[in-house]
Amino acid sequence: KPFLVGLLALVLPITNAQVPHWGPCPEPAAQPAFNLPKFMGRWFEIAKLPAQFERGRCIETNFTLTLDGSARVVSSEILKGDVKRIEGTAVVEDKKNPAKLGVSFSYVLPYTPYWILSTDYENSALVYSCTDVLRLFHVDFAWILGRTRSLPAATVEHGKEVFTNNNIDVSRMILSRQQDCD
Numbered sequence: 001k002p003f004l005v006g007l008l009a010l011v012l013p014i015t016n017a018q019v020p021h022w023g024p025c026p027e028p029a030a031q032p033a034f035n036l037p038k039f040m041g042r043w044f045e046i047a048k049l050p051a052q053f054e055r056g057r058c059i060e061t062n063f064t065l066t067l068d069g070s071a072r073v074v075s076s077e078i079l080k081g082d083v084k085r086i087e088g089t090a091v092v093e094d095k096k097n098p099a100k101l102g103v104s105f106s107y108v109l110p111y112t113p114y115w116i117l118s119t120d121y122e123n124s125a126l127v128y129s130c131t132d133v134l135r136l137f138h139v140d141f142a143w144i145l146g147r148t149r150s151l152p153a154a155t156v157e158h159g160k161e162v163f164t165n166n167n168i169d170v171s172r173m174i175l176s177r178q179q180d181c182d
Helices: 002-011 153-165
Strands: 040-048 056-065 070-080 082-092 101-102 112-119 123-135 136-147
Touching: 040 153, 112 153, 123 153, 136 153
Parallel strands: none
Antiparallel strands: 040 056, 040 136, 056 070, 070 082, 082 101, 101 112, 112 123, 123 136
16 A cells, blocks of 8 residues: 555645545436536535635636537636636537537647536536546546526535545545635
């Protein structure tokens, strides 16, 4: 095991944000009969597993359907008083399971899993992403999203339960800062 921990440190930049877990990614069920066009629009980050690429506040993502059936993804955050934006693309990677999207914010990087585990399209959504490294360990991300900047505590707790019931460790999940955004 010490060798693997050393390997892990070399392969993955370990920060306070991401925590690697032993073993391969869990395989949670995604939203059945997912409707990509209904998912389009503005989503606010309500809670998340900490991620080194999200350090600001007022994080939101806007999805816009494109003519080729993919989606334009624009994520923004306020960091040190400035609005930072990043633009990418979301694609349905498996037509039989359209809730399992792939998202990329770079032409040179592969698509990263962006799985919609649950959504009612109008209020909230649960999103999961996991990257497996040689089936020895994995790094994952989880988000609770809302169509408004806040959700009832019961909705957030239910979201955490759904993740937990799918073998996703959300013990480190934190609420996102959605105050003083406008």
